[in-house]
Amino acid sequence: MPGTPALTEATYYILLSLYSPRHGYGIMQQTEELSGGRVRLAAGTLYGALNTLCDKGWIALKGADEDSRRKEYMLTEKGKEILVDEVKRLKELARNGERILGEE
C-alpha cells in the first residue's frame, strides 16, 4: 500500500476516538485516556482538525441537526479505511524497529 501518507498523532487519535460518536470535549478526553495522558489535544487544534476532516469526508456530523447545541461527530466508512491503513503502516514501523533493535 504505497502512497498513503502518515497521519499526524492528532489526526490518528481524533479518528480513533470517533469510532463511537463523540462531541469535541469527548474527543479530547478519549484521546488523553487512550494515550495514557501522553497526547493532549488543545481545543484550537481540534477545532481546525475537525473542520478539515469533515471537508475530507473522513468524519461527519451525527444527525442532520447541524444547529444542535453540542455537535457530535462520527467516523465515516472512508475514515475507517484510512485508520485501517494507518494501523498497518504503524505495525510495519514497530516491527522494523523491534527487529533491528532486538538484534543487539
Added chain:
Amino acid sequence: MERKTITRWFWVWQFEKEEEWLNEMAAGGWVLESVGFCRYTFARCEPGAYTVRTEMHPYDDRYVKFMEETGAEYVGRMMMWIYFRKKTEDGVFDLYSDIDSKISHLDRIGKVLLAIGGANLAIGVANSFNPVVRAGWVNLLCATLLMYGLGRIHGKKEALEKERELHE
C-alpha cells in the same frame, strides 16, 4: 469585586509575551476580565486559579461555543484577537498542541499583516506623489512597521518548520 485596569501596549509579534504577562497577573491573583484597545481589566482571583490564552482568530461564533464546551470561558475580543481563560483546576489549557496548528496560526497573523501593510504601502506611495496630501510618510512608516512585524512572525514560523522536520 475588586478590579483594576492596566494600559499596556504590545506589538503584534509579542503575542506570546502578552499571554505570558496575563498569566503572571493571574498567578499574582488578578485574572483578565475584559479587554479594550491597549486596556486590560483584571478582577481579583485566587492566585493561580486561571490560565489565560489569546490568539488571532476571525470572528466565528461556533468557535467560541466550541471553546466553551471544552470548559474555557470567553473573556473578550479586541479586533482580530480573542481572549479565553480556564480554571487551572479544570486541567491544562492550551489553544494549539501541535506544530501544524501553531504554524497555521502564524500564517493567519502573517496574512493580516501583509494585507494591512500592503494597503499602507499603496496609499503611502500614492500620497507621496500627491501635492495636496502630505501625509504619505505616515502610511509608509506604518507599512515599514507592519513589514517588520511580518518578518518577526515569519522567523517564528521558520523555527517551527525546522522543528517539524524531525517531529510533529
